[in-house]
Amino acid sequence: MEKTFLMVKPDGVQRNLIGEITSRFEKKGYKLAGAKLMVISNSLAEEHYGEHKDKPFFSELVEFITSGPVFAMVWEGENVIAGARQMMGATKPSDAAPGTIRGDFGVTVGKNVIHGSDSADSAKRELELFFNSEEILNYQKDNLNWVY
């Protein structure tokens, strides 16, 4: 089954949104396959956001994502990469529809609460960056018979 990497950013952790956010993905019917509260090192942040290294906001982005704990997660489900991006809403909270995570909880693009992989390639890359294979669990969830 498809997997994606999602992360509650430092603003979401500080604003007590871990429960609210994980609850939305659980209720949708996706399966949590791994999770950890962690502080991202500078080198991991620079690698994770490597595609933005020439952007004017890169140093601000690295400083913010390393500024406090994040909640890193592995979620599994049919089309979960695209489905989770839909549930997150547009990158700029001002463009994000109500009912999406960024639409409901975000105000500025810098502090937009959540990160999610945007393609199969980035999901693979980001899952490998943040989790080792032992941290991604393969287990049975009986309620999935009622989702699929």
Ligand SMILES: Nc1ncnc2c1ncn2[C@@H]1O[C@H](COP(=O)(O)OP(=O)(O)OP(=O)(O)O)[C@@H](O)[C@H]1O
């Ligand atoms: N103009 C900007 N100023 C400050 N931060 C920005 C700006 N544009 C993007 N960012 C930050 O960089 C992150 C990565 O940008 P990207 O275009 O990859 O968006 P995204 O894929 O929706 O976000 P993410 O990768 O966090 O899921 C955004 O989530 C946002 O926090």
